[in-house]
Amino acid sequence: MPELFTVLTPQEAWSKLEPHLSVIERVEVIPSGEALGRVLAEDTAAPVDLPHFPRSAMDGYAVRAEDTHGASESQPAYLKVVGEVLMGKPAAVTLSPGEAALIHTGGMLANQSDAVVMVENTREVDVSAIEVVRPVARGENVIQVGEDMASGEALLSRGSLLRPQDIGALLALGITQVLVFQRVKVALIPTGDELVPPEDTPGLGQIRNTNAYALAGLALQAGAIPLRLDIVRDSYQALREAIMRAMALADMVVVSAGSSVSTRDMTASAIRSLGQPGVLVHGVSIRPGKPTILGVVAGKPVFGLPGNPASAMITFDLFVTPSIYRLGGCHQLPTRRQIKAKLTRNVPSAPGREDYVPVKIEERKGELYAEPVFGKSNLMFALVKADGVARIPIDRGGLAAGETVTIRMF
């Protein structure tokens, strides 16, 4: 009855799975304004120069720079104000030598002008004349055509996860539609004779299915579409069929594999029976999360996660989340929100095992501290009280109070 598997380190486990993860390649065109959090499926470049006209970077006067040479407080340059450049209009004013035009930040440079004098460096003589008290060089306070982006210049590449500023930049260049990868679909299969839906009242020996909901939350946070499937009983045939159905619906399958050895072995057998390469990893040297199964069938990842809710969440975060980004075309795994803090107390561990300990983050005098939160069997409630989980490295037999740990925020 003991489980027969080779336990790998988290890194070894990931490196077994990683070569099998390929981008889904299903794409769609959507409005750029609605593309927050989506992943670009094309390289983008500026289709036009930005700005497409010389703009003033300041409030002041458009001038011919040579007219201001040598200007100073005691010997100001005297310029005739021949007009104003209106915002949003082509410059209607043309300067002759000795002339200036009132201009606002963002306004188009007057014709024949080549610089802008800040208003702070001028004195008004009367409504149609100013004195300039500091010289400007050609191009000073002017944003030239194409200076922000030249036509053809690369903007965002395929694989970029779009943020607010990226959307602003795309729209600034008139790229109002973008080709993005479709969201990855993740099927979640809860298994166990003891499970009832959350809305039911569990009898003796029964518990509510919660893993599928917590893992759906993690999938959403990773930009995927979670599909919560029906509870599957502890029957090899039922589980095998459920995985097959899930594979037809989704890009990857996550089995929340029950808590006993026999149900976990059943998951591994079912994955093996469905095709090549089958089970790649059965057992990872982490706590909680040791009985994690990583597999691939017909090109789709299939995960068997432990039934314990906290183990399921931590192993999802370690293996499923990065797989979602890979399948979703994201060229760079976004650094999951990780912070560093000092442990407030000793945390024992065993060398050869990577431990994840729920911690609460506290700031004292500008420094971050991680206070371990202890829970007994159902670490879900420890995770509720915690801000994240601290990683106790695999090569250490625990960490001492005061040592710095890396924390994955949840």
Place this chain on the structure above:
Amino acid sequence: MPELFTVLTPQEAWSKLEPHLSVIERVEVIPSGEALGRVLAEDTAAPVDLPHFPRSAMDGYAVRAEDTHGASESQPAYLKVVGEVLMGKPAAVTLSPGEAALIHTGGMLANQSDAVVMVENTREVDVSAIEVVRPVARGENVIQVGEDMASGEALLSRGSLLRPQDIGALLALGITQVLVFQRVKVALIPTGDELVPPEDTPGLGQIRNTNAYALAGLALQAGAIPLRLDIVRDSYQALREAIMRAMALADMVVVSAGSSVSTRDMTASAIRSLGQPGVLVHGVSIRPGKPTILGVVAGKPVFGLPGNPASAMITFDLFVTPSIYRLGGCHQLPTRRQIKAKLTRNVPSAPGREDYVPVKIEERKGELYAEPVFGKSNLMFALVKADGVARIPIDRGGLAAGETVTIRMF
């Protein structure tokens, strides 16, 4: 024409606004399974004990602890196996002295048993007998009724931002519906004679409206509902009416205030004209973002943000995002994703001003470095190349290469 306002530090500015921010108090009941990212509007407590039956924490045998006392490899305790506890069922087996029952992780303890022996510490004699090679104490490997959560115990308090584990915990206790605050509505008003919608081709002197889209992205990330309103021209009356309409639609109003001094002054005047207390802050000692306006009219915050896209984003992040959390009932401002890294080069600044410099984060040998990304006028494109903005403290005239900076990730 120079702007007449008193510039405050970011902290002073926030402390002027903060007392005016009150929770919206509009609530709704939603399914817990759909409450990810929402803010609880009620305290929650466990309505039942969890577990509600004594559960096994291990695969093994339910026993009477006293039967195992003194057991060892050489002198094992011999127990008769009288049955198996099935998953998901009430325990149908009752133990007499000298008896054991097969049990799985999560199974209900057999009647009259008080401990579980791990399978690893047993030897099978035949199908109906085992030897136990290590003693167990009463309660060992058993999760007692109410041990995870006792009925009445506090779970999540009003103001909690719900994460995946919180949803799992609520559902584990059968709390399938929760009272949450409604999402805060943020009206975004783009202003400027030079603006055209992103889908139009701007003429000379014109640019596309992008701020409303980038700020809508930040509002979504903060859990709010952004309402992008029509572009308003540089007319006092039009702006005033637009703000009034926006106040009727939304919980707060953000005016993207154009880039020239006159349009910014117009925003301040319009806010002042609409009621008390009006403009609270006009000018903050940050770069970019100095001409930021913080105001409150009829209990609703009204912001005038600079027209420069990067300035608008940074000031939104500093002032509007925390206001969204306040109005949305979140009792603790979630630490915005902030990290620390070492500057790769000197960054000049002026004392008395807090500078925000776009930086790219690079990891070298496990250490994080922040490489400043320079851009000329439109820092939006610098933000596209960057991962966040580094803060140069107000009391420093810049920072030197190698110094540690705090970075707000974008």
